[in-house]
Amino acid sequence: MSTASVPLPNWINYGLIPLLNLIVAFLISGFVVWLIGESPLGALSLLIEGAFGSGEGIGFTLYYATSFIFTGLSVAVAIHAGLFNIGSEGQAYVGGLGCALVALALDRYVPWYVTMPIAVVGAGLFGAAWAFIPAFLQAKRGSHIVITTIMFNYIAAALMVYLLVHVLIVPGKMAPETRTFLDGGQLPKLGWVMSIFGSKLGAAPFNVSFIIALLAAWFVWILIWRTKLGFEMRTLGVSSTAAEYAGIPYARIVIIAMLLSGALAGMMALNPVMGSSARLQVEFVGGAGFVGIAVSLMGRNHPLGIIFAAILFGILYQGGDWISFEMPNITREMILVIQGLVILFAGALEYMFRPAMVHLYQQFKRA
Amino acid sequence: MDYYDIFISVLSSTIRLSIPLIFTALAGLFSERAGIFDIGLEGKMLGSAFAAACIAYLTGSAWLGLGAGIVCSVALSLVHGFASITNRGNQIVSGVAINFFIAGITIVLGQAWFGQGGRTPQLSAEARFAPIILPGADAARGIPILGPLYANVISGNNILTYLAFLAVPFSWWVLYRTRFGLRLRAVGENPGAVDTAGISVAWLRYRAVMCAGILCGFAGTYLAIAQSAAFIKDMSAGKGYIALAALVFAKWKPVPVMFACLLFGFLDALANFMQGKQVPLIGEVPVQVFQALPYILTCILLAGFIGVATPPKAGGVPYTKER
Numbered sequence: 001m002s003t004a005s006v007p008l009p010n011w012i013n014y015g016l017i018p019l020l021n022l023i024v025a026f027l028i029s030g031f032v033v034w035l036i037g038e039s040p041l042g043a044l045s046l047l048i049e050g051a052f053g054s055g056e057g058i059g060f061t062l063y064y065a066t067s068f069i070f071t072g073l074s075v076a077v078a079i080h081a082g083l084f085n086i087g088s089e090g091q092a093y094v095g096g097l098g099c100a101l102v103a104l105a106l107d108r109y110v111p112w113y114v115t116m117p118i119a120v121v122g123a124g125l126f127g128a129a130w131a132f133i134p135a136f137l138q139a140k141r142g143s144h145i146v147i148t149t150i151m152f153n154y155i156a157a158a159l160m161v162y163l164l165v166h167v168l169i170v171p172g173k174m175a176p177e178t179r180t181f182l183d184g185g186q187l188p189k190l191g192w193v194m195s196i197f198g199s200k201l202g203a204a205p206f207n208v209s210f211i212i213a214l215l216a217a218w219f220v221w222i223l224i225w226r227t228k229l230g231f232e233m234r235t236l237g238v239s240s241t242a243a244e245y246a247g248i249p250y251a252r253i254v255i256i257a258m259l260l261s262g263a264l265a266g267m268m269a270l271n272p273v274m275g276s277s278a279r280l281q282v283e284f285v286g287g288a289g290f291v292g293i294a295v296s297l298m299g300r301n302h303p304l305g306i307i308f309a310a311i312l313f314g315i316l317y318q319g320g321d322w323i324s325f326e327m328p329n330i331t332r333e334m335i336l337v338i339q340g341l342v343i344l345f346a347g348a349l350e351y352m353f354r355p356a357m358v359h360l361y362q363q364f365k366r367a
Numbered sequence: 368m369d370y371y372d373i374f375i376s377v378l379s380s381t382i383r384l385s386i387p388l389i390f391t392a393l394a395g396l397f398s399e400r401a402g403i404f405d406i407g408l409e410g411k412m413l414g415s416a417f418a419a420a421c422i423a424y425l426t427g428s429a430w431l432g433l434g435a436g437i438v439c440s441v442a443l444s445l446v447h448g449f450a451s452i453t454n455r456g457n458q459i460v461s462g463v464a465i466n467f468f469i470a471g472i473t474i475v476l477g478q479a480w481f482g483q484g485g486r487t488p489q490l491s492a493e494a495r496f497a498p499i500i501l502p503g504a505d506a507a508r509g510i511p512i513l514g515p516l517y518a519n520v521i522s523g524n525n526i527l528t529y530l531a532f533l534a535v536p537f538s539w540w541v542l543y544r545t546r547f548g549l550r551l552r553a554v555g556e557n558p559g560a561v562d563t564a565g566i567s568v569a570w571l572r573y574r575a576v577m578c579a580g581i582l583c584g585f586a587g588t589y590l591a592i593a594q595s596a597a598f599i600k601d602m603s604a605g606k607g608y609i610a611l612a613a614l615v616f617a618k619w620k621p622v623p624v625m626f627a628c629l630l631f632g633f634l635d636a637l638a639n640f641m642q643g644k645q646v647p648l649i650g651e652v653p654v655q656v657f658q659a660l661p662y663i664l665t666c667i668l669l670a671g672f673i674g675v676a677t678p679p680k681a682g683g684v685p686y687t688k689e690r
Contacts, residue, residue: 296409340468340469343464
């Protein structure tokens with residue numbers, strides 16, 4: 001009998017197996033560190049020190065995590081409807097345009113708490129708009145969403161470079177970026193959260209968008225498990241034929257799921273654009289859209305899991321910076337290596353350990 | 368410079384820019400025709416470029432570099448195969464993982480071994496594939512129209528360029544005129560039927576991804592030690608995805624793959640050429656338009672506005688025997 005159909009308790013499915021995948025990914029990364037001639041344990045302790053050693057480190061960790069929560073949710077919402085959205089990167093990029101336009105228009109007239117909700121809507125709308133065409137093509141013309149969303153990432157990159165170089169650039173400046181937003185277009189930092197724990201935020205750009213990210217996670221949880229739309233999405237995700245027999249409109253659900261996915265990806269832009277650099281810059285997304293794939297896989301597409309996985313990747317990014325600072329032999333790109341391995345083991349090879357687990361579990365139950 | 372000279376120079380850079388696309392798109396053709404999606408083309412190309420540059424630098428031999436490029440790329444293909452064939456994992460996820468891993472490891476190892484910010488050291492002339500001057504190229508230069516075409520476009524390329532153009536009819540022959548090719552195409556359409564005929568679906572698919580690995584190895588090697596003289600970080604720069612677009616654009620057929628790659632190569636060459644130049648009536652066309660054009664064209668094709676591109680039926684679906 002195939003071991004794939006043997007039920008396992010949740011703590012194994014959602015706890016032990018992801019943990020095992022993570023450990024294998026880390027062991028191989030440790031091997032790479034050893035290959036370079038550095039100590040894997042030394043690197044690990046630097047990673048932890050960098051991510052948790054100071055208030056500033058924690059602030060950076062949570063800053064990165066904020067972006068990853070948004071993109072992780074974006075990928076997860078699409079996956080629940082059976083769609084693999086590789087386009088979160090491009091949707092976040094275009095979402096940045098929406099949020100920057102709002103900030104540029106309003107920052108001199110109103111305070112940040114008026115700008116923020118409008119910017120959330122702007123970023124979400126632009127992100128959703130960028131997801132709409134691939135969604136429409138999938139729903140109505142049967143083109144593969146994976147391929148169209150990849151194409152749209154590159155189209156977004158070209159479009160945004162064009163806009164920043166030719167349209168939005170500050171006249172007379174060389175850097176392809178918009179002007180710096182005034183106070184009305186900047187999200188306040190969450191220094192007070194740090195001071196509760198008696199430490200200082202320092203220069204870390206940890207900001208209010210973290211709270212929006214948590215709200216978004218809660219919203220996604222309600223949507224997926226507590227609404228009719230969520231039920232329809234999940235049905236479609238499990239079996240599109242079953243959904244069709246149940247009278248669930250395929251095209252409508254695909255488009256709605258992708259619009260939501262794109263909107264969530266777009267909102268990610270709040271964090272770097274309005275929360276950190278206070279301007280729209282070239283390539284500000286910096287791969288966060290792709291990290292979202294890993295985060296969603298690690299977090300088993302559940303909002304709570306995604307929050308934990310996003311913090312884990314935040315630790316990797318901040319700790320990775322620290323390692324590359326302290327061990328110049330190991331460059332920052334080590335993060336990409338670990339990320340690739342996490343995606344491989346948690347995503348593509350997720351069933352590798354399952355037969356062994358099933359075997360062990362059955363022995364354990366018999367005993 | 369008169370118009371014909373411009374035409375010749377754009378044409379020769381079109382050829383140069385198309386070669387990695389042709390190899391990579393053919394790689395994708397073998398894999399996807401067997402039912403294995405391959406988003407990891409980009410990573411395999413980059414990985415083999417790094418391996419080729421390292422070994423060519425260490426041994427001073429371009430051919431050993433090519434061998435290393437192929438070995439690296441095939442190894443990555445086997446990882447992809449292990450995940451998506453043996454473990455029935457998600458093929459897209461596996462490809463994405465390979466791209467991430469390679470984008471990181473090439474820079475990490477490059478920096479650790481050579482300390483030049485992820486570059487490999489500059490290669491000497493012997494460690495590269497040098498241009499081959501075809502017989503009579505110099506003599507032909509004087510002949511109007513055809514002379515420059517022969518001397519500057521057809522002659523003066525390196526051996527990998529000629530191999531790329533040979534690989535196209537060869538791939539066609541393998542896919543459409545051999546038993547292996549027939550089975551490979553069948554396994555991408557209906558693996559159940561192939562299984563019923565007593566042929567191993569897994570072994571066939573493994574061979575298909577290995578073919579893809581070999582071809583990607585050529586592409587990466589071309590980038591690092593034929594076109595350039597070193598590995599530069601992120602030097603594949605999205606070419607794997609363009610190749611994927613070309614494959615879709617060519618509707619998963621070998622000869623159209625070549626033409627799609629030439630078209631995308633031409634757009635790239637045109638973008639380089641048009642930089643800062645005025646077009647009559649329109650003015651300066653932003654370079655980004657040309658950069659985005661292959662992707663936009665592919666989406667339009669996928670939408671079914673220029674014929675329908677039907678992917679292999681079993682593409683992306685892991686094969687389970689019991690069903």
